[in-house]
Amino acid sequence: MRAVRYHDYGGPEVLGVEEIDRPDPGGHELLVRVEAASVNPVDTYFREGSYEPYELPMTSGSDVAGVVEAAGEGTPGFEEGDRVFATGLGRDHQGTYAEYVAVPTDRVAHLPENVAFDTGAAAALVSVTAWRALIDHAGLEPAETCLIHGGSGGVGHAAVGLAAATSAEVLTTASPDYHDDLADLGADAVFDYAADDLEERVAEYEPTMILDHRLDEYLDFDASVAVQGARVVGIGNTQSAAGWENVPAARGKEIDLHLMSMFNTPDLATVLERIARLLASGDLSIAIDRSYGLEDADEAQRAVMEESFLGKVVVEP
Ligand SMILES: NC(=O)c1ccc[n+]([C@@H]2O[C@H](COP(=O)([O-])OP(=O)(O)OC[C@H]3O[C@@H](n4cnc5c(N)ncnc54)[C@H](OP(=O)(O)O)[C@@H]3O)[C@@H](O)[C@H]2O)c1
Incomplete structure (x- = not known):
């Protein structure tokens, strides 16, 4: 699969698209096919090393929305084909600017049918x-x-x-x-x-x-x-x-x-479920200014730190 990774800390130029193996999800993780990731200032703090991720090389990105590709006995409540969104990745777990990501079930919730993937990803963190x-x-x-x-x-x-x-x-x-x-x-x-x-x-x-x-x-x-x-x-x-x-x-x-x-939210999955309800009911709206491909993730991170716009920027594989 393709993923946007960095092997060393630095500016946006350390990001590169690489062909790597799909993640192998652990017992309490879902394998999610990424439809959209979103870009947050914290992604750049991890990349530049001011907040260190737990391992290098690291795939960038905290937020994701997509479709469950694989679920198992350790992931009750989720099935293959479910629409989901998650956050809190890219630090102690590999991140989301990729075609697939392994997501622990303590930080994921179902994404309602009437909420678009880019909205889910942009909303999460x-x-x-x-x-x-x-x-x-x-x-x-x-x-x-x-x-x-x-x-x-x-x-x-x-x-x-x-x-x-x-x-x-x-x-x-x-x-x-x-x-x-x-x-x-x-x-x-x-x-x-x-x-x-x-x-x-x-x-x-x-x-x-x-x-x-x-x-x-x-x-x-x-x-x-x-x-x-x-x-x-x-x-x-x-x-x-x-x-x-x-x-x-x-x-x-x-x-x-x-x-x-x-990142210290005690019950992240429950908060995401509440956010999902507000998004579905229209009580919470998330603005997306623009979308980038994986190959332009460096430009997306630069824009988030340097440009002015309303709401969010997303990355879509
Ligand atoms: N502690 C946490 O858990 C947590 C979580 C998320 C984010 N954060 C932090 O919170 C901050 C905001 O995150 P974000 O994702 O919302 O970033 P963002 O999307 O880049 O938004 C930053 C906003 O600050 C505004 N701004 C710039 N100069 C300002 C000023 N002098 N006075 C008031 N507003 C000003 C910008 O408006 P204009 O474009 O109009 O200038 C922009 O809307 C970042 O430092 C981020 O790292 C912390």
């Missing part, structure tokens, strides 16, 4: 991240006011949809090009993150929960706009969290800070 941040960490409730920084991003736009599905009041920030789209996805108010009066305007809404993908940049801002005791969930890399107790505004507001990693 970002929707689980949004779920874990908003629901598991922050316990977001209906009629609360939440702020989602970077609403046009993969995680951002999934979080806007998920927060709207919980009937929270949803505030988000994005470049002006995406404001209409984000209103369509469920945002009640959208602000330009570069606006001079951003802080003042957001503070008027008194957010009780904030999803922050750039804590280094917005830590002080969050403490300034949020209500006393608000929950802030930080998902991006940060230096500042180590010195969080030294941030006067945050201390004064008694901000309840959570840091999280999608």
Whole structure:
């Protein structure tokens, strides 16, 4: 089969399409024929070696949607021919930019018939991240006011949809090009993150929960706009969290800070099942900006880190 692998850490140029053996699934793994994979910033962190994968050479890619090619006694609930989607690969298991991937059953769920494969792949990691941040960490409730920084991003736009599905009041920030789209996805108010009066305007809404993908940049801002005791969930890399107790505004507001990693989600398969229901019902929509072939996976990863677009980029074998 064809797979996009790297043998050494480095820039997108270390990725190459290779002909390798199909994976041989273990007892609790499904062999999945890949219909679509999606591209996330974390794929580039593994590739460049800032988060090391467990082995080299490694096939890139965390997310997948496809069809079960082989299932067995150790994979109850799944049969050959089932449509599935999964995430959390490309780190301790070989990744998804390939024609086939072995997927442990603790990180896979059925993909409803009315959800396209590219949507399933694009949804997986970002929707689980949004779920874990908003629901598991922050316990977001209906009629609360939440702020989602970077609403046009993969995680951002999934979080806007998920927060709207919980009937929270949803505030988000994005470049002006995406404001209409984000209103369509469920945002009640959208602000330009570069606006001079951003802080003042957001503070008027008194957010009780904030999803922050750039804590280094917005830590002080969050403490300034949020209500006393608000929950802030930080998902991006940060230096500042180590010195969080030294941030006067945050201390004064008694901000309840959570840091999280999608890869540590305790019951990933159950969260994916919930995401599948929201996708099937139309309560959660995932935007796909464009698709690349395996041979252009290097370009897809470059685009994710350097270009601006709404939602996600996928790779299809
Ligand atoms: N902890 C976890 O489990 C976890 C899981 C997933 C992702 N992450 C991290 O979360 C971050 C976002 O991931 P992603 O997949 O959503 O990435 P993404 O799709 O590349 O989105 C990043 C977003 O940030 C926006 N942005 C750029 N500059 C900004 C600014 N100054 N203020 C506010 N927003 C700004 C961009 O908007 P424009 O295009 O309009 O500039 C873009 O929409 C990454 O650092 C990723 O590694 C962490």
